Amino acid sequence: MFEHSSLRVLSLYEGFFSGGARVLHSTVVSGLHTHGHQQHSALSIHDAVRRETMLQRMQDDPRYRSLRSVGVRISTLGRSTDDDHDPRTFTDAEMEIAAREATGVDVVMSLKEQPLRLAVHPGFPDRPVVACLHRSDPEHSGAALDDLKAAADSGRLVAGICCAESTKEAYAAAGVPEHLLRVVPNGIDLTRYHPLRRVRRMALRGAHGIPADATLVAYAARYDAMKNPRLFLAAARAFLEREPAGHVMMCGAGMTTENTGLVADLEETFGDRPDLLARVHPQGVRRDMENVFAMADVVALTSAFGEAAPLCLIEGAMSGAVPVTTPVGDSARLVERIGFVTSFDAEEIAETWIEAAARRGELRGALTAARQRFSHVRMLSGYAQVLEQAFRGTGLQVAA
The missing domain is CATH 3.40.50.2000 (Glycogen Phosphorylase B;)
Structure with a gap:
């Protein structure tokens, strides 16, 4: 080779x-x-x-x-x-x-x-x-x-x-x-990141408390200003208000309730809406991100700067989730024809997550065709x- x-x-x-x-x-x-x-x-x-x-x-x-x-x-x-x-x-x-x-x-x-x-x-x-x-x-x-x-x-x-x-x-x-x-x-290793059969996907959702019919947004990032978690949470609130079946899963170092910074951000964003907060799932560092992405409908990136070619967008897309990203680094090139690029406006991001999830079936062929490129x-x-x-x-x- x-x-x-x-x-x-x-x-x-x-x-x-x-x-x-x-x-x-x-x-x-x-x-x-x-x-x-x-x-x-x-x-x-x-x-x-x-x-x-x-x-x-x-x-x-x-x-x-x-x-x-x-x-x-x-x-x-x-x-x-x-x-x-x-x-x-x-x-x-x-x-x-x-x-x-x-x-x-x-x-x-x-x-x-x-x-x-x-x-x-x-x-x-x-x-x-x-x-x-x-x-x-x-x-x-x-x-x-x-x-x-x-x-x-x-x-x-x-x-x-x-x-x-x-x-x-x-x-x-x-x-x-x-x-x-x-x-x-x-x-990425395409033998690890790939869509799952519906039965397996639903079983994973059930094991993680995610309803079978939920619209799930996955966020894989460390708790750092570069990754802009506060923007993600603002978009998550707007998304959960609009989408009754919506859920968000946050993975990465610091994405846990043991992190006082994240707890404060969650309180600031959802303090008056505990019903919405119940559909936010901080996961911390996961060793099975291929399963998280395969469960998701959307993989989200809200970074403010510093990104070049974010692996989460590639891994998520190759697992069947539609990538939605802010315009940082080569992100727009990565998701061309298979996902969406937004501004840094939380309302726009939330609306785009909903659109991306709705068009997931339509984009399935493009996601499959892009596999060899990654x-x-x-x-x-x-x-x-x-x-x-x-x-x-x-x-x-x-x-x-």
Whole structure:
């Protein structure tokens, strides 16, 4: 399937925690290690990361477990974000670990630009670096953007894999040399994300307290300003007021009643309508998003900024839910002919959810026809090509 190689690749992770970029990167590493005739390993700066009020430990993370299950060796510097340390500096002991892990590899691949502060450290072995970029707002990366540009200036950065055209455009505008940037569109495992038979779909709904005839909107996002959960809740209220059979399911880190921020938002939005709140289902981090999306009629994204090619839209659409998104990153391109784009107006979003659900049957053929476009096989081939060429020092050309 991919060009045969004995290429040895080390991936740098900031940490293992819930998020679309980590899902995608782990899919790439697992796929290339298993089927691409490459040897992959990973080094995580942190072994525990606190995000959205949750302390997420590396060993508990599904991505960590999936990589280990296919034989990918994973090491860590052992840091925790709960510890009191300077994130910009590394101890001699930490650099010894990093040097040991990087010495035997041919290429270093960084998940986002944040781990590059380790790769540009003077004690880190000189290896060609490929940065995997997943944002459309690099200016929000802070010092990590400076590390990315420094790596490019020094010649250590040999390629930046952008998950979307909007990512390439944004990083080029931010000062990263455009000739280093290559677009490899996101893909997913289509054997996992697919529509279910009606009997199975209804059984899942019943198990989750969702009526068989409900109009279900699924929202997969962490509790973060970038994801705009307050806009989602405002739209959810308008939707539930209009749609007596409506329900919404909120999944992701911080999307739980243990999060005081979300509880306050729910109280502010639904305090006078407990009947509507009863049809809001905070789920937190789910390990079976394929089931959530397959239960849903609509997959919603209300992000305000930063998105490039959101996996939730792809995963939801390929599971049979109609995607409805705000105009961020490449979202409009992703849902072209299979979904809807709205403004940031809650009333409009609610109305569009209702329309999308009503037209789900009409769009079923388009959703099926789009499946091959989102296959992870094509994505793996693109990553494999960039990594091979990074090691060989040849011109980087990736097929569209």
